[in-house]
Amino acid sequence: MATHNTKALARLMMAPSVVLLLVWMIVPLSMTLWFSFQNYNLLSPGNVSFAGFFNYRYFYSDPAFFQSIWNTLMIVGGVLLITVIGGTFLALLLDQPIFGQGIVRILVISPFFVMPPVAALVWKNMIMHPGYGVFADISRLFGTTPIDWFAQYPLLSIVIIVAWQWLPFATLILLTALQSLDSEQREAAEMDGASFISRFIYLTLPHLARAMTVVILIQTIFLLGVYAEILVTTNGGPGYASTNLPFLIYRTALLGYDVGGASAGGIIAIILANIVAIFLMRAVGKNLDR
């Protein structure tokens, strides 16, 4: 009887969270799905009609579409590559005995707490600006022509800024994981004469696998939705060179007033996210069970 009551109480306690998230998931999603089959433009809201798959075909035939998918994947892949490799290297370095470790740690993790618009504007104006930026000062020092980053390498510039924001996160997580590595195991391996590289491959890397999975999962969630960094730097340009899927949908919706087209884009974004998610959730589910 008591357990029956406890169970009912437990359900009651969970209800608000579950119901809210259910509503939050179902209502906007079904609206997006519904709109994606309608001709609906905010400039003529009286003229709403069934569109069939027109919006999807329209979105699909837009040359910007494939570029935006490519750019989305490049941002996710590029940033993951930099942060996971760089983060592993940094974590290994910070795990060594060094003077002032606490301060170094604080300096290294700081970019993570910088809000995206600030990070992007600081990089755009003070670091990468072709006239007054620090990079331009450096290249003038060496007598070379400063690079106009956002005009010449718009996507790479975005990747650099976003990687700067997420490198601290990867470093911090991997460092924490490293510190839980059994020191006896490590010493034993050293005693047995295992070289640094074989220790890294056979001992450290397997130990870090779980932390790396989590880093990749969390970062992917956020990286698929990079938005503010693009908005304040390149605004998606030049042309569509740095437009990712979120940015393309935003452009269609709020600049083109095309509710139907943006919704079709939204559904495509969900499908893309789900493909990525299925792989990741499986990996994480497995890792969390251990």
Next chain:
Amino acid sequence: MARAVTNRHKVIATIAAWLIAFVIFFPILYTLLTSIKTESEAIAGFSLIPSGTFENYITVQTRNGYFKPFMNSVVLSVGSTILALIIAVPAAWAMAFSPTKWTKEILMWMLSTKMMPAVAVLVPIYLLFRDFGLLDTRIGLMVMLTLINLPIVVWMLYTYFREIPGEILEAARMDGAGLWQEIVYVLTPMALPGIASTFLLNIILAWNESFWTIRLTAVDAAPLTAFIASFSSPQGLFWAKLSAASTMAIAPILILGWFSQKQLVRGLTFGAVK
């Protein structure tokens, strides 16, 4: 001999680590330095020595009205965090202490709602906000931030609560503690550190959220993210002032973040890395 080698090793590692740390921190340091330069100094080329004026901070307040977006950021991040905690604490509690075979599935499902790209529901949310008169209101945005962070808050609390030993509750009950005493003397002290960590981390997430805060606000409810983003327009090209505004926008969270490194790791990895 071994000691000498270790010392040299330590010195090299120290130099390398400090160099890299300096490079990574540099954009923040440079922002800080530029914020106390004059506008002409700010574009006069590389310099690490500013003249040390605080004029920019004053101008950002008097001309751009810094205080209002700052207050919006405070109200939105604290408000949405408290709201999320009120909803999530009971749920996480129930999942940690009366787990069923569905608990794991429910948790994974909650996490999966975070996978839904925000931009995919931009149109419906925008239209709903418009129709209900919620655009550019603090209450609308607060609800939004609560919803998007709710899964993370539930997860974090769950990982903390799961570590509270259930036997302690039974022991308290055996000793004849009533429900009220149980809550006040046993549960609260043990749950408080976890709740505090979750609170801290969620403030950071809400403060820096930069999609909904920019898209759903204009003037009245705009927090610092939207305020700073408005500096990207050409007439906002005053770097010293931009730096002053940026410094003020990130300083509180930066300091909060320094104190919450451990909680951050735990919270954002859903307890998988400690």
